[in-house]
Amino acid sequence: MSRNVPRHVAIIMDGNGRWARKRFLPRTAGHKKGVDVVRRVIESCVSHGVEALTLFAFSSENWRRPKEEVSTLMELFFHALRRETVRLKKNGIRLRIIGDREAFPEKLRQRMNKAEQDTAGGDKMLLQVAANYGGRADILNACKKLAARAAAGEIDPDEIQQADLAAELWTAGVPEPDLFIRTGGETRISNFLLWQLAYTELYFTDKLWPEFNDDELARAFDSFASRERRFGMTSEQVAENA
DSSP states (O other): OOTTSOSEEEEEOOOHHHHHHHTTOOHHHHHHHHHHHHHHHHHHHHHHTOSEEEEEEEETTGGGSOHHHHHHHHHHHHHHHHHHHHHHHHTTEEEEEESOGGGSOHHHHHHHHHHHHHTTTOOSEEEEEEEEEOHHHHHHHHHHHHHHHHHTTSSOGGGOOHHHHHTTSTTTTSOOOSEEEEOSSOOSOTTSSTTTTTTOEEEEOSSOGGGOOHHHHHHHHHHHHTSOOOTTSOHHHHHHHO
8 A cells, every 4th residue: 555545534425415405306315326425435445555444424413304314314324234235245344333323223233233243354444434423422432431440440540541542432443544534515523533533634625425536535645645744743753754
């Protein structure tokens, strides 16, 4: 893999509803179109040598959307998991679903578990799908786990390090994202991977998610490759370490 290609890419797939509205279609048509784009982006990331891809599929705030739209999203998620698991396994992609699953219907939770089990041997790329995910909830849950361990005498609160908290997040064991992409023209991270994005390069595009393609992904990668990532160091130190 080229050093200019991010190891881990995180994406907020925004704009499905607006794409549909521009075409006088129901918002759900945009979500269905968006699933096709997900497949192409996964394939493109694998071909570029990306090691991990995290997609924000459904936030903890998305339950506030119209009931019909939420129901359609649940059905889309279920059928996409059933349809795509074989493809993921065949292409060596390991699926990991992050977020709080308890609010999902039982049949969907079972489908999630089966998809993860069926693709567990994948070694080409890790695909993380954030579902009913919120960055604040992720951090809060990690803090509660650490607090419970401290209360049980397993750890000394004064000795807790950043790595200890990171190990309790839903993304535990996965390198932090190098590149964050958001489609749809909005320039915020919307409670996505708040801890993990601390040093991530941010890339925003006006393209709506159903319009996002290989060329747009290449532009994001080119932007990433043109940046100097210093992590608090000077340019001279970065050059020396390189």
